Amino acid sequence: MTLHGMKTLLAAGAATLALTPAFAEPADYILATASTGGTYYPVGVALATLTKVKLQPGEEIGMSAISSAGSGENIRLLRENEAQFAILQGLFGYYAATGTGPLEADGPQEELRSVTMLWQNVExxxxxxxxxxxxxxxxxxxxxxxxxxxxxxxxxxxxxxxxxxxxxxxxxxxxxxxxxxxxxxxxxxxxxxxxxxxxxxxxxxxxxxxxxxxxxxxxxxxxxxxxxxxxxxxxxxxxxxxxxxxxxxxxxxxxxxxxxxxPNFLATRADLPDENVYLITKTIYENLPFLQAIHPATQAMAIEQAIAGLPLPLHPGAIQYYEEVGVEIPDRLRP
Incomplete structure (x- = not known):
């Protein structure tokens, strides 16, 4: 093969690799929620069940929901990698982003990312x-x-x-x-x-x-x-x-x-694979009727509201999905 031919072959191979989609990494994630008498837990169970049903057979991505003391503990669980996803209250997302309130001693939680808005937390x-x-x-x-x-x-x-x-x-x-x-x-x-x-x-x-x-x-x-x-x-x-x-x-x-x-929102760790978070985000929005049948709180979910009021930057995997479906991402939500 001539040098020119080899260069042409290498260039074609590089172009093919660039067009090849990233592969998901097999994983079993923990989703932290809150006490079983509220809304976080049943919605978390629904999200985990949806992930298992849609993504575990083909992509080997599983998820299990656990009860917890709520947003304050969930931030610790995410920080220490004892959970990889969590439902967080908007206020605690604000505290995590700014390193204020009860999280002042820990400083800004730079390892946390948003995935999607879920529903409003009604007082x-x-x-x-x-x-x-x-x-x-x-x-x-x-x-x-x-x-x-x-x-x-x-x-x-x-x-x-x-x-x-x-x-x-x-x-x-x-x-x-x-x-x-x-x-x-x-x-x-x-x-x-x-x-x-x-x-x-x-x-x-x-x-x-x-x-x-x-x-x-x-x-x-x-x-x-x-x-x-x-x-x-x-x-x-x-x-x-x-x-x-x-x-x-x-x-x-x-x-x-x-x-x-x-607002309440789904948060994750920044170090999770982009493709995994992309697939989870895509699965949520392609199966909203499933979630909405589990708990009426999720009936307000819509792609048009997916990023409304998020207090933490989005995970790149979530950004990838939102851009595919035409959601405009503001600079403040880009990590």
Missing amino acids: HFILDSDRVDTGTIADFAGLTGEPMALGRRNSGTIGSNAAILGGFDVDIYADYELIEGGYGPSAESLQNGQSVGISTPAGVPVGAVSQLFASVGDSVTLLNFTPEQMTQADGGRQLWTEYVIEAGTYPGQDEAVTTIAQ
Whole structure:
């Protein structure tokens, strides 16, 4: 073969390699969620099941969902590679990106990436009806010194409650007698009189809240937020927005309740193979009806909303999929 012919062959081979798609790497991933009584866990199970069904047979990519204490613990699990995916609350994503709040000592979590927005985390502040005056969050903020169930220690739930109530000059750790626990135990504490109020932020409807209202009826009240209170609660973070819980969402709920919500999103580690994250992202959006049949919180998912409000840069594998389907990626979401 002539030198010219060899150069031509090598050039053709290089072009062929460039056009050959990357191959997925076999892997069994852990997806960290939260307590089993909320929304993170069933949605996480749905995501893991979808991955196993669609990707394990051909690509050898599996996923298992585990319960956890929520976003705060999930960031640690991702950082230490004890989980490779996690559902995170928008606020904790903000803390991770900026190295602020409860993550200040750890600094910015540069090893974390976003995959997709999932659904809005709707704040459910509920009080013993005997303690209700205005029917708004002001009633909750005014009951300092009382026992309140605001989530597990180090969870995203207790972190978001601390941030929201901080906007009303309440330090939950100093001003309340905290009863720590997941959503089910929190609801039970209000039902049996151990607490006078609870907060269970999750996608609507929240199983523990449905059970609470079915059991005790109008002896508990789901609180509203006024526009001014929404601004106070957000504290300039641009995370929380208005959300209306329609009448009839919960047993005995005769009127709509105006509350606030922040985004939840799927996060991953930056060092995962691009092709694996690409395939997982693609699988999610090509099978939305499957997810939406598992939990109604995911019914708001759409490719048009996939990157809305994400607090962390996107993983390159997710960027690849979004660009293929025409989603414009802003510079702030590029790693």
